[in-house]
Amino acid sequence: MVKNNPIKFSIKNLNAWFGSLHVLKAINLEIYANEILSIIGPANSGKSTFLRTLNRLNELYPGFKMTGSVFYGGEDIQKIEAEVLRKRVGTVFALPLPLPLSIADNVAYGAKIHGIKDKKKLEEITEESLKKAFLWEEVKDRLNESAFKLSGGQQQRLCIARTLAVKPEVILFDEPCSGLDPISTAKVEETMFVLKREYTIVLVTNNVKQAARVGDKTAFFLSGELIEFDITEKIFTAPSDQRTDGYIRGEFG
Amino acid sequence: MTRNPYRTEKIAFFFLFLATLLIVVPVGLIVVIIIQKGLPAINWQFISDMPRNGMRSGGIFPAIAGTVYLVLGAVIFALPIGVLAAIYLSEYARENLLTRIIKLAIVNLAGVPSVVYGLFGLALFVVFFKFGASILSGSLTLGIMILPIIITASREAMESVPQTFREVSLSLGASKWQTIRHIVLPNAIPGIITGTILGIGRAAGETAPILFTVAAFYLPRLPKSIFDQVMALPYHLYVISTQVPNVEEKIRYGTALVLLAMVLITNLAAIVIRYKFRKKKKW
Amino acid sequence: MRKFKEFFLEKLIFICGLASILFVLLIFFFLLKEGLSVFKTVSPLKFIMGRNWYPISEPPQLGIFPLILGSFIVTIGAVVISVPVGVACAVYIAEIAPPKIKEILKAGIELLAAIPSVVLGFIGMVTLVPWVKHIFGLPTGLTALSGSIMLAFMAMPTIVSIAEDALYAIPKSYKEGALALGATHWQSIWRVLLPAASSGILAAVMLGIGRVIGETMAVMMITGNAAVIPHTLLVPVRTLTATIAAEMGEAVVGSQHYFALFAIGIVLFAISFAINVTADLFLHKDK
Numbered sequence: 001m002v003k004n005n006p007i008k009f010s011i012k013n014l015n016a017w018f019g020s021l022h023v024l025k026a027i028n029l030e031i032y033a034n035e036i037l038s039i040i041g042p043a044n045s046g047k048s049t050f051l052r053t054l055n056r057l058n059e060l061y062p063g064f065k066m067t068g069s070v071f072y073g074g075e076d077i078q079k080i081e082a083e084v085l086r087k088r089v090g091t092v093f094a095l096p097l098p099l100p101l102s103i104a105d106n107v108a109y110g111a112k113i114h115g116i117k118d119k120k121k122l123e124e125i126t127e128e129s130l131k132k133a134f135l136w137e138e139v140k141d142r143l144n145e146s147a148f149k150l151s152g153g154q155q156q157r158l159c160i161a162r163t164l165a166v167k168p169e170v171i172l173f174d175e176p177c178s179g180l181d182p183i184s185t186a187k188v189e190e191t192m193f194v195l196k197r198e199y200t201i202v203l204v205t206n207n208v209k210q211a212a213r214v215g216d217k218t219a220f221f222l223s224g225e226l227i228e229f230d231i232t233e234k235i236f237t238a239p240s241d242q243r244t245d246g247y248i249r250g251e252f253g
Numbered sequence: 254m255t256r257n258p259y260r261t262e263k264i265a266f267f268f269l270f271l272a273t274l275l276i277v278v279p280v281g282l283i284v285v286i287i288i289q290k291g292l293p294a295i296n297w298q299f300i301s302d303m304p305r306n307g308m309r310s311g312g313i314f315p316a317i318a319g320t321v322y323l324v325l326g327a328v329i330f331a332l333p334i335g336v337l338a339a340i341y342l343s344e345y346a347r348e349n350l351l352t353r354i355i356k357l358a359i360v361n362l363a364g365v366p367s368v369v370y371g372l373f374g375l376a377l378f379v380v381f382f383k384f385g386a387s388i389l390s391g392s393l394t395l396g397i398m399i400l401p402i403i404i405t406a407s408r409e410a411m412e413s414v415p416q417t418f419r420e421v422s423l424s425l426g427a428s429k430w431q432t433i434r435h436i437v438l439p440n441a442i443p444g445i446i447t448g449t450i451l452g453i454g455r456a457a458g459e460t461a462p463i464l465f466t467v468a469a470f471y472l473p474r475l476p477k478s479i480f481d482q483v484m485a486l487p488y489h490l491y492v493i494s495t496q497v498p499n500v501e502e503k504i505r506y507g508t509a510l511v512l513l514a515m516v517l518i519t520n521l522a523a524i525v526i527r528y529k530f531r532k533k534k535k536w
Numbered sequence: 537m538r539k540f541k542e543f544f545l546e547k548l549i550f551i552c553g554l555a556s557i558l559f560v561l562l563i564f565f566f567l568l569k570e571g572l573s574v575f576k577t578v579s580p581l582k583f584i585m586g587r588n589w590y591p592i593s594e595p596p597q598l599g600i601f602p603l604i605l606g607s608f609i610v611t612i613g614a615v616v617i618s619v620p621v622g623v624a625c626a627v628y629i630a631e632i633a634p635p636k637i638k639e640i641l642k643a644g645i646e647l648l649a650a651i652p653s654v655v656l657g658f659i660g661m662v663t664l665v666p667w668v669k670h671i672f673g674l675p676t677g678l679t680a681l682s683g684s685i686m687l688a689f690m691a692m693p694t695i696v697s698i699a700e701d702a703l704y705a706i707p708k709s710y711k712e713g714a715l716a717l718g719a720t721h722w723q724s725i726w727r728v729l730l731p732a733a734s735s736g737i738l739a740a741v742m743l744g745i746g747r748v749i750g751e752t753m754a755v756m757m758i759t760g761n762a763a764v765i766p767h768t769l770l771v772p773v774r775t776l777t778a779t780i781a782a783e784m785g786e787a788v789v790g791s792q793h794y795f796a797l798f799a800i801g802i803v804l805f806a807i808s809f810a811i812n813v814t815a816d817l818f819l820h821k822d823k
Contacts, residue, residue, distance in 0.1 A: 057424055062347065087426030097417050100440055110425035113435070159421075166425055262722035266632060272624035273633075276692050277644040283651065283659050334552050341553025345546070357816060358556040364743070364812040365563060365805065366750025367653075368777045372784070372801040376566040380789060397559050404556065430542040458652025461752040461777070465784050487654045487753075494658045495757055502662075509655050520650045524643075 005032040008170060008200045009054060014068040016049060018061065023049050025224045027068070031170075036192060036201040038215030038232065040208055042252060046224040047204045048094075051172050054202065055089040056082050087114060090163035094175040096155030098147035103139050106147045106158055110166035125165050133161035134191055153184025160191060170200040177210065189214050208248050212236050220244045287510050294507025303473040308493055309500050311473075313508055318475055319388075319483030320457055320515070323467065326392025326479070327399060327456045332449055335403030339445075342404070343411035344433055363401035367461040370398045374466040389479045391467025398462055399452035406451065410444020411437050443530035450523040458516045460487040470496075486512045567805055571798030574598065583799060589763040589774075591783065591793040598796045600803070602765045606680070606773035607749060609766050610759065613684025614691060614748045619741050621688070622695030626740075629696065630703040631725055642697075649693035657757035660686045665758055672770055678760030681769040686754050691744040698743060698819075702736020703729060739818035746811040750804065752777040776800050 009031035016024035023046045031037050039047045052058045053070060056077060070077045077085055087110075099106050107126040116122055126143070130136040135157040139150070147158055156176060163171055173192065177185040192201055192214055205211050211218050212232060219229040220241075228235060228244045239245045246252060302312030346352040374394030384390045414437050422432040460468075468488040476483050490508045493500045574583065578598050586599015629641050664685060669677030706729055714724035730737070760772025761782060774782075780797050787793040 055424065057420065060420065060423065082423075083426050083428050085426075086424055091424040093417075093421070093424075095417075097421050099418055099421060099436065109422070109435070110427070113422075113425060113427045113431050162425065258720045258723060262720045265722045265726070266628075269624045269628040269632060272621045273628045273641060275621055276625050276648070276689070276696070277641060279689065280644050280648045280651075283656070284647070286659065286663070287655070334555050337549045337552035338555055341549045345549060346553065355553060355556055357813065358560045360816050361560050361809055361812045362556055364746050364750070364808045366752065366777055366808055368750070368752040368780050369563065369567070369801050369804050369808070372570075372780060372798055373563045373566055375784070376570045376798070377562065381566070400556065400559065428538075428542060430545055454650055458650075458654070460652070460654045461781055464781055487652050490658055491654050491753060491757070494661060505658065505662075509658050512652060513655050516650055516652055517647070520646070524646075 005034050007031070008033045008073065009202075010071040010074075012069050012071070014050075014053065014066065014070060016046075016053060016058070016064070016066040018049075019063040023224050024053070024066070027226050029219060029226060029229060031200065031202060032217070033200045034196055034198075035216040036196050036203055036214050038211035038218045039202065039204045039221060040206070040211045040218060040247070041221035042247065043206065044223075045221040047221045048174055050221065051091075051174055051202060051204050054170070054172055055086045055091060057086075057091065087166055088168050089170040089172060090166055090168035091172045091174065092156070092159050092163055092176045094178050096152055096159055096179065098150070098155050098158055101147060102144045103147050103150070103158060104143035107161050107165050110162060114166065126161075129161040129165040130158075132164050132191075132195070133157045134187060135161055151184075153180050153187060156180060156184065156188060157191065160188070164195075168199065170202065171195065173201065173203040173205075175204055175206060177205070177207065185210075208250070220247060222247070284513070287506060287513055290502070291506035291508075291510025294503040295510060299507055300511070304471070305473070308471060308489075308497055309504070313486070313489060313511065315473055315475060316484040316486045316489040316508075317511065317515075319467075319469075320486040322388050322476065322483060323391050323395055323463065323485060324453050324456045326388055327395035328449060328453060330393055330396035331400045331403055331452065335400050335448075335452075336407050336445060338400075338404045339407035339411055340433060340437075342408050344429070344437065359401045359404055362397070363405075365398075367398065367459055368464075370394055370462040371464050371466060373397075374462060379466055385480060386465070386467055386469075386482050387480045388467055388476060388483055391463045391483075391485075392479075394462045394466045395456040395459065398459065399456050402452040402455060403445075403448050406448020407441065407445045410441035410448070413444070414440045443526055447523045447527045450519050450526070454516045454519040454523070457519065458487055458512065460485075460491055463488060486515070564805065567798055567801045571795060571800075571802045574792060574795035574799045577792060578796075583796070584803075587765060589779075591787070591796060596792050596796075598792065600776070600779075600796075600800060602763050603774055603776050603779050603800070604803075605765055606759070606763070607775040607777070609680050609769065609773060610683040610687060610755065610775055611745060611748050613680060613769055614687035615741070615745060617684065617688035618691045618695055618744055618748075622692050622740070622744065623699050623737060625692070626696045626699035626703060626737075627725060627730070630700045631721070631729070645693050645696050648689070649697075653690065653751060653753045654757075656686060656690060657754035660754060660758040674770055676760060676772060678758055678772050679770050680759060680766055680773040683755050683759035683773070683775070684769065686758055687748045687751055690751055690754060691747045694747045695740045695744040698740035699733070699737045702733040702740065705736065706732045735818045735821045739815040742811050742815040742818070746808050746815070749807055749811075750777060752781050756781050776804055780804075 007030050011027055011029045014024055014027040027050065041047045049058060053066060058064045072080065072085065099109060104126050107129050108122045111122055111125050127136060130139065135154060138154060147155065150158060177188055195201060203214065215232040218232045218235040220227045222243055228239060228241045235244060236248060299312045301314050303314060305311030374390055378384045378390035378393050379386055418436050419432050422436045463485055467482055468485045469482040470492060472482060472484050490512055493505055493508060583598060583600060585601050587601050588597040588599050589602055590597040629638055633641060660682060664682050665677035668679060668682045710728050710732055711724050714728040755775050756778035759775065759778065761774045761778055762772035763774040766773045780800055784797050787797055
C-alpha cells in the first residue's frame with residue numbers, strides 16, 4: 001500500500017449536464033495534496049468539464065447543472081464563495097490566454113484583485129511568480145511590453161506565473177500543452193514537476209505519454225464515466241480495465 | 254429578339270451607379286456650398302461676439318455657448334446611465350423576455366420622432382417638474398434622446414471583448430464586477446467614446462427637442478444657472494432663416510457653417526478614434 | 537465592504553438596464569396625460585377625420601385630417617424617390633463598388649446622416665425651393681414636392697446602411713452558387729441576393745419611412761405649412777410634426793390647442809412605435 005498524502009478534493013457521486021447532455025456520470029474520486037493527478041481520455045469524455053467543476057467555472061455557462069458534491073478540504077465547494085474557491089484553486093487553460101495588459105500587469109492582476117496595493121509588494125510577487133514559472137530570465141528586461149508579444153510557450157508560462165501569483169493551493173491544468181511545440185511542452189512539464197512540491201496539481205491531457213511522464217496518479221475518463229483511477233505506474237503497466245488498456249495503447253483516441 | 258444578359262448587366266450597373274451618384278454628389282455639393290458661402294462670414298468677431306441689431310449683425314457666441322452647455326448636460330446625464338445599461342445588457346442579461354423588451358425599448362427610443370421628445374420634455378421637465386424652459390430641461394430631453402446611441406455603441410464594444418478574458422479573470426478569483434471594471438470596461442472604452450461622440454454630434458444638431466424646453470429666440474447674454482434659458486445654434490439658424498426678415502445671406506450661411514463644422518468635427522473625431530484603436534487592438 | 541459596494545453597484549446596473557423601458561413608458565404616459573384631455577371636447581373620430589384645423593379660432597376647430605394627409609403625401613413622395621434610389625445605392629456599395637470607393641461612399645453616407653436637419657432645411661430653402669418654383673412655374677416653391685425630395689434625401693442613410701447590412705449578411709455561397717450556374721453578376725443580384733435579403737430590405741424601407749414621418753425641422757422650413765387638404769404634390773402642405781413644432785411655442789399650457797398638439801404627439805408616437813416594432817421583427821426574422 002502506498003502512503004497517501006492528505007486528501008484535498010473529495011468528489012462524491014458527481015453528475016453534470018449541459019442542457020440535456022449528461023456529461024459526467026456518477027464520478028467518485030479523491031485528489032491528494034502535493035501530487036499530480038493526470039486525467040486522460042478521448043475528446044468529449046468529460047475530463048475538462050470535471051476539471052472545471054473543481055473551481056466552479058462551469059457555472060459561467062448557461063444550461064449547466066450538477067448533482068452530487070465536491071468537498072474541498074472537507075468543505076462543500078457550493079458553500080464556499082466562488083471567488084474564494086477560485087483564488088485557492090487556480091486554472092491554466094488549454095490555450096495561452098494572456099490578458100490585454102503588459103507582462104508585469106498580467107502576473108500582478110490576481111494579486112491586485114485580491115487587494116494588494118503596495119507597488120513594492122506587487123513587484124516582488126511578480127518576480128517570484130515569474131521565477132517559479134521559469135520565465136523570469138526571458139522577460140525581466142521587458143516587463144512593460146504587451147504580453148501578446150511573447151511566443152506561445154512563453155505566454156503559457158506567463159499564464160502559469162499569473163496563476164501562481166494569486167498563491168493558490170491547487171492548480172488545474174486544462175491540456176496546457178495542446179498548442180505548444182515539444183520544447184515548450186518540456187519546459188511546462190518541468191515547471192509542473194517543481195510546482196508539485198508546494199501545490200496540488202490536476203492535469204487534464206490528451207497526451208497519454210505526458211500523463212505517464214508527470215502524473216503520480218492517473219484517472220481515465222470515457223464518455224463521462226470514470227473508468228479507472230490508480231497510481232500512474234499501475235495504470236500504464238497493468239490496467240485493470242480493458243478499455244484503459246486499449247486507450248493507452250492507442251487503439252482509440 | 255434575344256436579350257443579351259451582359260448588356261442587361263451593363264445597363265443595370267449603370268443605373269445603380271447613377272443612383273449612388275444621386276445621393277453622394279448632393280452631399281458633397283451641400284458641404285461645398287455651405288463652406289464656400291459661409292466662410293466669408295467667419296471671423297473671430299462672428300464667433301465671439303453677441304448678436305446685434307435684431308440678429309442681423311454681430312456674432313453668434315451665445316448660441317454656440319448654449320449648444321455647448323446643452324450637449325455637456327446631455328452627456329453628463331446620458332453617459333453613466335447608458336454605460337451602466339450597456340453593462341447590464343452585455344454582462345448580466347440572460348436571453349429572456351425582459352431582455353427582449355429592453356432591446357425593443359431601445360429600438361423604439363431611437364425611433365421616436367425628435368419633436369415628440371420635445372413634447373415629452375415640455376410635459377415632464379418644464380411643466381411637471383417645474384424646471385421651466387431651462388438648460389436643465391433641454392439637457393435632460395437631449396440626454397434621453399441620445400441614450401440609445403450610447404447604449405448600443407457601448408454594448409457592442411463590450412460584447413466584442415473576448416469571453417476568454419472574462420473567464421481568465423474569474424478563474425483568478427476576481428468577482429464579476431472586478432472583471433467588468435478591470436477587463437471589460439478598459440477594453441470597451443474606445444467604443445464607448447465613439448458612441449458618446451456620435452451622441453454629442455446628434456445632440457448638437459437637433460432642434461425640435463429643444464424648441465419648447467430651452468431654446469431662446471434672442472438672448473444676447475450667457476446663462477447664470479442651469480435654470481436659465483439659452484440660445485442654441487440649430488435653433489438660431491432656424492430663426493434667422495425663417496423668422497427674421499432681411500438677415501444677410503452671409504450670416505445665415507456662416508451660422509450654418511459653424512453648426513455643420515461642430516457636428517462634422519465631432520463625427521470625424523469619432524471616426525479617427527475608432528480607426529486608431531482598431532489598429533491598436535491587441536487580440 | 538467590497539461585497540456591499542458590489543451589491544449596490546449591481547442593483548444600480550440593473551436599474552439602468554431598465555431605464556430604456558422606463559423612458560419609453562414615461563414618454564407614452566406623459567403624451568397621454570396631456571393629450572387625452574383634448575377628447576373631452578372633440579371626439580377621437582372628429583379629431584382624426586375633421587377637415588378644419590383652426591386651433592386659435594373661437595371655438596377652436598381641431599381636425600387633423602389635413603395634417604395627416606400632409607404627412608402622408610410628403611411621405612409617399614419621399615418613399616417613391618428614396619426606396620429605389622436607396623436600395624440601388626446599397627446594392628452598388630455592397631456588390632459592385634471596389635473596396636476603396638466603397639469606403640468613400642460609406643463615409644459620404646455617414647456624412648449625410650450627420651448633417652443636422654435644420655442645416656438641410658436651410659439648404660433646401662435656398663436651393664431646392666427656388667428650383668421647384670422655377671421648374672414647375674409655381675407661385676411658391678414651398679410645396680409637398682420640395683418636402684418629399686428633401687425627406688427622400690434624409691432617409692437615404694437609414695435605407696442604404698440597413699439594406700447594405702442585409703445584403704452583406706447573405707452567405708457568400710448563395711451568390712457563388714448562382715455564378716457557378718452561369719448567371720451573370722447582375723442576375724445573381726436580381727434573382728438571388730435581393731430576394732434573399734428581402735426581409736432586411738423591407739426593414740430598411742420601414743425605418744426609412746419612420747425617419748421621414750418623424751422629421752420635423754427641414755419639413756417645416758420647406759413645405760409651406762398650409763393646413764389645407766392637398767390634392768397634388770405641388771401645393772404647400774403642413775405635416776403633423778411641423779404643426780407641433782410651429783405652434784407649441786404659442787399654445788398656452790393647459791389650453792385646448794396645447795392638448796391637441798400633444799394628441800398629435802400620441803399619433804406620431806403610435807406610428808413610430810408600430811414601424812419600429814415591425815421593422816425589428818423583420819430584422820430578427822432569420823436569426
